[in-house]
Amino acid sequence: MTDQVSRAKHPNPPQRSLPYLLTFPAMIALIGILYPFVLGVYYTFTNYTLTEPGDIQWVGLANYVEIFKAIDFWKAFGVTFVFAASAVMIELALGLGVALLLKDAFPGVRILRSFLIIPMMIPPIVSALMWKVILLPTNQGVLNHILGLVGIRPIAWLGDSATALVSLILIDVWIYSPFAVLIFLAGLQSIPKEPYEAAQVDGASDWFMFRKLTLPLLTPCIVLVTLFRLIDSLKVFDIIYATTKGGPAGATTTLHIQSYFEAIRWFRMGRGMVYLFVLWFLCFIFSKALSRLWTKVLIR
Amino acid sequence: MANLKYRFSSRLVVAILSGLFVLLFSQCTKKNRPGSAEIHLLLNRHPFTESILRFIPEYERMTGVNVSTLLLSEEEYFEKLITELSSRSSFYDLFMLGFPHLWQYAKAGWLEPLDPYIENPNLTPENWDPDDFFPELIACSRWNLEQGAGMGEGPLWALPVNEEAYVIFYRKDLFERFHVKPPSTYEEVYRAAKILSRNVDGQQIYGFGHRGVRSWSTIHPGYLTAFASWGARDFDESMHCVIDSPRGIQITDLFIRTLREGGPPGWPSYTWYEGKEGFLSGRFAMWFDANHQAAAFENPAKSRVAGKVGYLLPPAGPDGQIRSSTWVWSLAMNAASKNKDAAWRFLAWATSKDMLQRTVPYENINPTRRSVWEDPKTVEATNWDRGEYRRTAQLLLSKYARIRWTPSTYVTQAGDRWAAALQEIYEGNRTAEQALKDAAEDINQMMRK
Numbered sequence: 238m239t240d241q242v243s244r245a246k247h248p249n250p251p252q253r254s255l256p257y258l259l260t261f262p263a264m265i266a267l268i269g270i271l272y273p274f275v276l277g278v279y280y281t282f283t284n285y286t287l288t289e290p291g292d293i294q295w296v297g298l299a300n301y302v303e304i305f306k307a308i309d310f311w312k313a314f315g316v317t318f319v320f321a322a323s324a325v326m327i328e329l330a331l332g333l334g335v336a337l338l339l340k341d342a343f344p345g346v347r348i349l350r351s352f353l354i355i356p357m358m359i360p361p362i363v364s365a366l367m368w369k370v371i372l373l374p375t376n377q378g379v380l381n382h383i384l385g386l387v388g389i390r391p392i393a394w395l396g397d398s399a400t401a402l403v404s405l406i407l408i409d410v411w412i413y414s415p416f417a418v419l420i421f422l423a424g425l426q427s428i429p430k431e432p433y434e435a436a437q438v439d440g441a442s443d444w445f446m447f448r449k450l451t452l453p454l455l456t457p458c459i460v461l462v463t464l465f466r467l468i469d470s471l472k473v474f475d476i477i478y479a480t481t482k483g484g485p486a487g488a489t490t491t492l493h494i495q496s497y498f499e500a501i502r503w504f505r506m507g508r509g510m511v512y513l514f515v516l517w518f519l520c521f522i523f524s525k526a527l528s529r530l531w532t533k534v535l536i537r
Numbered sequence: 538m539a540n541l542k543y544r545f546s547s548r549l550v551v552a553i554l555s556g557l558f559v560l561l562f563s564q565c566t567k568k569n570r571p572g573s574a575e576i577h578l579l580l581n582r583h584p585f586t587e588s589i590l591r592f593i594p595e596y597e598r599m600t601g602v603n604v605s606t607l608l609l610s611e612e613e614y615f616e617k618l619i620t621e622l623s624s625r626s627s628f629y630d631l632f633m634l635g636f637p638h639l640w641q642y643a644k645a646g647w648l649e650p651l652d653p654y655i656e657n658p659n660l661t662p663e664n665w666d667p668d669d670f671f672p673e674l675i676a677c678s679r680w681n682l683e684q685g686a687g688m689g690e691g692p693l694w695a696l697p698v699n700e701e702a703y704v705i706f707y708r709k710d711l712f713e714r715f716h717v718k719p720p721s722t723y724e725e726v727y728r729a730a731k732i733l734s735r736n737v738d739g740q741q742i743y744g745f746g747h748r749g750v751r752s753w754s755t756i757h758p759g760y761l762t763a764f765a766s767w768g769a770r771d772f773d774e775s776m777h778c779v780i781d782s783p784r785g786i787q788i789t790d791l792f793i794r795t796l797r798e799g800g801p802p803g804w805p806s807y808t809w810y811e812g813k814e815g816f817l818s819g820r821f822a823m824w825f826d827a828n829h830q831a832a833a834f835e836n837p838a839k840s841r842v843a844g845k846v847g848y849l850l851p852p853a854g855p856d857g858q859i860r861s862s863t864w865v866w867s868l869a870m871n872a873a874s875k876n877k878d879a880a881w882r883f884l885a886w887a888t889s890k891d892m893l894q895r896t897v898p899y900e901n902i903n904p905t906r907r908s909v910w911e912d913p914k915t916v917e918a919t920n921w922d923r924g925e926y927r928r929t930a931q932l933l934l935s936k937y938a939r940i941r942w943t944p945s946t947y948v949t950q951a952g953d954r955w956a957a958a959l960q961e962i963y964e965g966n967r968t969a970e971q972a973l974k975d976a977a978e979d980i981n982q983m984m985r986k
Contacts, residue, residue: 373803374801378739393803484806
């Protein structure tokens with residue numbers, strides 16, 4: 238009896254510590270995420286050079302000032318935005334279009350939907366290397382070989398500053414449009430049929446129903462796809478690294494690629510981290526804004 | 538009952554976590570166990586490494602030492618290496634490098650000087666013979682850590698395992714067919730490239746090929762050879778970047794014009810891998826790169842141009858001098874290694890006469906030891922174009938080929954920026970003068986920090 242009273246007052250130790258034990262891995266993971274982030278931010282205020290690890294000095298905002306004054310930074314900033322904005326817009330449009338085509342049941346639709354996710358099943362770096370071979374500048378490239386059959390001279394898809402960024406955007410579209418299609422398909426299939434039936438009774442056109450019913454009801458999906466794809470496109474590295482490494486003449490150098498050159502190839506960790514911190518800040522702003530928009534849309 | 542469940546689940550969590558920690562720590566201690574009979578090698582994918590890997594089981598049987606290797610392609614290799622060394626990890630005992638990395642890593646204190654090991658009779662076999670290495674290559678591996686000077690002086694930081702100098706590979710059949718004289722000046726290279734950029738029997742041929750990606754490795758082979766032969770330099774005595782000198786601008790303009798008017802489309806996307814493939818598949822009339830690629834070009838199983846390749850010394854500059862660039866792949870020891878003696882024994886074995894000789898049949902040609910280069914088996918294996926390959930290789934090694942970069946820890950940074958300038962000129966965005974002046978200014982600014 239005494240024992241039972243004592244247990245009621247003081248729950249047994251394993252039971253009390255269980256919540257801590259269960260959250261322990263999450264705490265470790267949190268520290269694992271925060272520690273490198275804080276360290277990276279700290280490095281932005283130092284002259285840390287990889288080859289001189291014993292000589293790290295505080296330089297205040299000097300790295301930021303120098304980088305913001307450099308043309309290379311603004312060029313990379315522009316390329317990052319053009320890449321991300323173009324890729325996301327095309328993926329949204331293409332994703333929505335294909336999802337509308339595939340939403341209705343017709344013979345072979347299941348097979349088509351299965352084929353659609355193939356690009357997503359290939360690691361992006363492998364897809365990029367595959368596209369590099371397809372886009373080789375001479376007739377060795379598959380695309381140039383095909384164009385050659387109809388008398389078109391070889392085009393340096395990835396080797397000419399006029400076409401390199403466009404080619405990379407198209408590679409990104411090829412890899413990630415299926416993601417947009419899948420989300421939109423799920424969204425379209427969850428829209429109730431009643432509003433469409435009512436509109437049809439009133440004699441509404443397909444275009445009218447698309448603008449006034451489909452798009453508004455699909456807005457949460459559109460925001461979701463934009464959120465995921467925009468953040469990913471701003472951070473893009475693998476596709477560019479595997480194909481152009483930022484060339485030709487800086488035409489495909491994004492903030493992430495420039496940070497790689499600064500930190501890993503030129504050992505200037507302090508400067509490299511500034512590029513990454515700016516990139517993180519952009520992603521943070523956009524993700525915050527889009528998350529708020531998504532919540533608003535859901536409430537509405 | 539609920540209490541029992543809680544007790545069981547909490548014990549299960551504790552057991553899993555403990556298991557994970559034990560696993561983690563056992564891996565850590567395994568990594569850093571000192572004096573163990575195991576060495577770890579970080580290697581770049583290269584004919585030398587691919588050939589030496591064949592013989593490692595034999596070494597393990599002979600010595601009882603376990604040798605673990607990680608083989609990566611060049612870009613990934615150097616990223617992995619810098620990550621390991623900058624964190625002062627002792628995991629990898631030996632690794633490969635070239636001279637820009639040797640200068641950077643030696644200055645950072647990451648390389649073990651090798652002279653004491655060579656001089657120790659308990660560690661080095663009597664017949665190992667350090668004097669058998671070509672002296673020029675040993676000189677490339679010594680540096681006294683002084684920025685802008687001191688190559689060939691100071692400690693020996695690495696041992697050379699493969700050497701390359703730069704030649705113009707050319708298609709003899711195409712030159713003969715279109716009555717073009719093999720070029721002996723850079724103006725003649727330009728003219729020949731333009732004439733030979735044509736459709737031949739339904740296949741588009743490009744006159745002249747060279748690496749083009751935004752990397753210091755683009756500067757290094759043919760372009761730096763032409764640049765130095767023209768009398769231009771990267772830095773002056775006070776380590777001021779002078780790539781924008783009048784001579785530098787002149788030869789850069791000519792070189793890039795040759796590529797634009799007589800080269801393949803998309804030159805800035807070419808690494809040496811793509812260029813080599815282009816020449817192998819018969820798409821280039823000339824290819825200016827490392828001479829040991831001859832082993833692939835002359836292999837009928839791989840090449841469509843086997844038996845049709847000629848070897849030209851790089852053209853001379855206006856003063857009649859040939860100043861070829863060169864590259865040396867070497868093996869070096871991690872200063873933080875916990876198994877230095879075992880690592881040295883492996884290094885001595887891998888760079889012995891016998892082993893370097895045995896790597897020759899696997900395309901590790903251009904041996905770094907004189908005895909291997911002159912061995913009848915090597916002579917027979919490399920006697921391409923009726924001995925012309927060996928004649929040019931010999932002349933380059935003994936007379937024309939030297940490291941043309943000024944020793945410093947800034948080669949890769951400066952070279953990457955320089956390569957970006959070449960791409961700008963090629964794209965037509967800037968003139969050679971504008972692009973090189975801006976690049977020189979950026980490099981000087983980079984070095985002031």
